[in-house]
Amino acid sequence: MSMDGLPPLREVIEEHGLQARKSLGQNFLLDLNLTGKIARAAGPLEDVTVLEVGPGPGGLTRALLMHGAKRVVAIERDERCLAALAEISAHYPGRLEVVSDDALKVDMAALTGGGPVKIAANLPYNIGTELLVRWLTMPNWPPFYESLTLMFQKEVAERIVAKPGSAAYGRLGVLAGWRADARILFDIPPRAFTPPPKITSSVVQLIPKADPLPADLRKLERVTEAAFGQRRKMLRQSLKSHGGEALLATVGIDATRRAETLSIEEFVSLANALGE
Structure with missing residues (x-):
């Protein structure tokens, strides 16, 4: 058993046949110490709903619940993962809601149902940037969330936090810097994932600015x-x-x-x- 009383993630993946699919941008983070570090970085969570995109077998989901998240709403389009997530839901009664859908097609603000919201996710590589841009360009501002704690490829993370004059500075840096305060919290090496990607990942936190410069x-x-x-x-x-x-x-x-x-x-x- 793991520290949360659930089976180790490797066993969960094996039992449910959850080999990561490249087509879904999946790389599963199995180290519960690292998922715990991300959950703590997103905290405190006791009074908030955490929105998670792409939970996969539930490594970060478990960490968020173990670190006190009042409620987690997890959006997962890979139906193979639903049985594993249902086991977590049973272990934490009434605190995990799994939405079987495509994150690019759902109204996330409506899913969370009011009250304070934080978004925390090991985003699928193939939709990470698109989701971030959507969260940064919401017509209603300040947005429905208090913070974004997200994992990206390190190169993308560097573009998000880039400042004028740097090689990484571009459209993403302007957009993120206009509407949020963004910083890289820590890196995660390839070996922490299954399968290991070819690149290092970074966890980025963005706090929306209450009053960004007015612009169309x-x-x-x-x-x-x-x-x-x-x-x-x-x-x-x-x-x-x-x-x-x-x-x-x-x-x-x-x-x-x-x-x-x-x-x-x-x-x-x-x-x-x-x-x-």
Whole structure:
């Protein structure tokens, strides 16, 4: 038995035939010390609903419940995992709700049913960035969640927390920095997973800003897409289709600068100056 009184995850995977599927972006984290570390990083959890995406055999799910989560709502599209998750649900009566669905298709705010919410997940690699962008671009802000504690490939994590002037700084860094305070908490080596991925993973925490700079999201996305789409070119060239030098002059930005040198505040001012 493991420290939570349930069978070790390796046994659970074997018993239910849960070999990770590449097509679902699955890499299962089996080390309960590491899943516990993620749960503690997301805490305190006693009074919150934790939303988890892609629980798989339930390693992080178990850690969240063991570390006191009042309720966990876990969204899992792989039906092979449902029996293993049902065993966890029986072990923690009334505290785990499993939603058998595609995380990209469900209304997550509606699932959690009011009250404080935190999102914690070892996200499937193939939908991680898309989910994060959705959580950062919610029309209602502040959003329905208090924090995001998420695992990504290290390279993606570095793009999320990147600052102006760094090689990793791009559209994701602007978006994350505009609406949240993001930081990398710790790395997780490949050997901690089954099967081991070829890359290191990182756990990132994002706390939404209560009052981000006012900007039209669509315009901000258009201006960052154009600027970083040709990041080696000067802004007068990369932003040509949006007004180029005239647009840059409106907000007092030197037309010979490049996208990675602009602060988030400067991107917001460009977006706000953009015509329809």
